[in-house]
Amino acid sequence: MLSAVGATSVDDLFESVPAAVRLGRPLALPGGVSEMEAAATLRALSDRNRPASRLVSFAGAGCYDHYVPSIVDHVLRRPEFFTAYTPYQPEVSQGTLQNIYEFQSMICEITGMDVANASMYDGATAFVEAALMAARTTKRDKVVVAGSVHPEWRVVLDTYAESGIIEVVTCPVEDGLTAAASAALLVDDATAAILVSNPNFFGHFEDLAALGDLAHAAGALFVVSMNPALAGVLESPASFGADIVVGEGQPLGNAMSFGGPGLGFFACREQYLRQMPGRIVGRTVDVDGAGAFVLTMQTREQHIRREKATSNICSNHALNALAAAVYLSSVGAEGLAEVGRACIAKAHYLREALLATGTFDAPFSAPFAHEFALRYTGDVVAMHAEMTRRGYIAGVDLGSIDPGMDGLVLFAVTEKRTRAEIDAFVEEVVSL
């Protein structure tokens, strides 16, 4: 091959690299190893973790330990799906394209929206993109975000806002909720959107109808983040006036994987379609008239519009969206409702049992779904550590996320937890 290109050594091919910037030494990295040795090293690293999936975990806060049907990963392991690029050549990408079309359809169903995109990186970035889209759509630059939205998401929103393209105002939390009367003080004719999460970070139901009316009365959009695992049980945000609905799709068939990759889902009302970020798949026909799928509405996107694009997003989370679609197909509407009902029932059972022990107080009284916060009367850090030693993840210590929430523990319960596990956990935590 070298002679075919007129070179005597491979270094000849790098002559265009100025001598001053050639590395001239080996990379300071260990030498390569056989697959067997690499596998052993990786397994040893994996074995040094005690994954939540092996423990009795009550940790949620945006990432949930739901059951993933076996079929999901068998589909994901098909190399035709995972080794393919973005479907820019539709003639040989119908598998990816049809799946995205079906995924978009499922997201429209659970959000109640008219159109959805092919996915975003995660819930937090989908949430930020919704704020940016609302600003473009309304030609206003202030967004009012509920203080009851996941604290990490709000930090992400603030970080993006440092660019100066939007201004973020945070609505205070009262009894774990966003009061429409308080939000009204912050909303004016410069407001592009009100952004809330429902259920919110504390698991509570927000007064969506009131907040949606408030947004619309000011000419702003209403952006709602939702948990798709509860969509079988809860009314869609569309019913309460949402204009853009986003969320973290990890609960739909995706491993927790230390928090990534999951996927962000993004849906909106049809009138805002042309401001939507990300890829969109549409159905059309080929030259023979056969039905087929293709990336469409691409004049919104960076590879066409460059600095005038609706977003810089290129790679999305197509494989995670595939997992979500296979999951939703597997459980169906009935299964999704069963998941939601089980999570909610078990969460209520746990909360009651913990309050009955007297070692936890209830800081909030608002109705909740499958997640709730309690105040631990003792030392949360010590309790958490000891319970971990005993094989439990005793929820999420909110003080570790935000010092303002010191002493609070956020519990999430999925359908995987059994009554016996919950009873045993309560017994152990009381015994500390």
Next chain:
Amino acid sequence: MTRDDALNPAMAPSRGPRELIFELGTPANRCTEIPAPDVPEVPADALAGQSRTCGLRLPHVTEVDVARHYHHLATMNFGVDSGSYPLGSCTMKYNPRLNEDACRLEGFAGLHPYQPLDTAQGALELMVSLADALGEVSGLPGVTLQPAAGAHGELTALMVFRAYHTANGDPRKRVVIPDAAHGTNPASVAMCGYEVTTIASDENGAVDLDALRAALDTDVAALMLTNPNTLGLFDPNIVEITKAVHEVGALAYCDGANLNAIMGKARPGDMGFDAMHINLHKTFSTPHGGGGPGAGPVCVTPALTPFLPGPLPVRNADGTFGLGWTEHSIGRIRSYFGNFGVLVRAYAYVLALGGDGLREASEQAVLSANYMKERLKSVYPLPYDRTCMHEFVLSGDELRKKYGVRTLDVAKRLLDYGVHPPTIYFPLIVHESIMIEPTETESLADLDRMCEALIAIAHEAESDPDLLHGAPYTTPVRRLDEARAVKQPDLRWNPADEL
């Protein structure tokens, strides 16, 4: 009798799209059932008036239906395992199966982001080790693994630049980008609240130093540059370029899309770049997944490290691992710590190849690209005829002028030869461009097969241009009516539309 004659068209299995999954099964069909709760149910009226009242229209199928549906979808896709995939700028290298196994180990896949850090030491160590390796490969030792994709990495770095300039009391306004740049560059600039200044490339396809100097002033926050550039050429003036940028107090950003050309040979940090992103789904063999998930870690100089987003995995003084924040961190650019499952795959690749293996991968990628370039340049004009790096850009303009055959036609015809088309119509500075990146994955026999297919197609363009205009013929569907998709948007299944 031929095979085609033997087929009963009414009974032949379809190779193209079939029913939507919504259209399969009957309402009674179920795949996965969830056990009934073993605790009392919560009444619907406890749900703050938000209990669902109307049914959800999701698929109702058996597990066999699910398996067959997605099997059929898979058969309509072309992946790296299906055949050669010389998609320029995308680095479609083989995805080692060890990576796939590693990220699914329960000790990784089952981790919750908020579980106590002393129960996630192996994961944190893996992240620290990967960050160290990326710092060494890039020559830029400050690393955040959080960005979810290349474009996300670009935006992250620009936010870091903004914070750095702001901390110096000089926030600045503009970012300079050559005309050959990826579209994500200007889009990221706009998202970071900067203005784009585009400069033309010179006659060699490199940065025009005079145009650059003319564009640089103290309002410029940064230059974003892909090096090797999108023509697959290493910019010979790279040291002068980054020096000129620094002279006006601006920062130099390297789009790492083309890192696969130079691992172990040259490092962006040594070229004077202040930051770069690395597409782990290109250079570090993690799969593209039909569009993602990827990961776009950002590597920066020590001067910029204090501004990186958090939290960062760190090695503590006592040898344990934790998470930390830098002094002037810009904040967070996503939830949790990054696309950890992708990071595991990339680390598996680093472990298996080692430092020498990474260098050899780049050397082979460059050799393979030059081999194809030499075989093809007499058939397809090569506007910038120099030794290339890991990719090169041909022009289909001659075929267009002589035979009315466009690059799009060549690309579609390649599908009939079982080869995924190269990137086409990018970069914009070459007419009818054909951007070929074979990667180190392809064997000599496969490189020859790709060349022979492209040469055969050039002959077909001459002898039977309509053959190319009508291509492809053998794919699950043929050319699509993209205009109809835009004019009559059909973006979701909706049974109401079909009544």
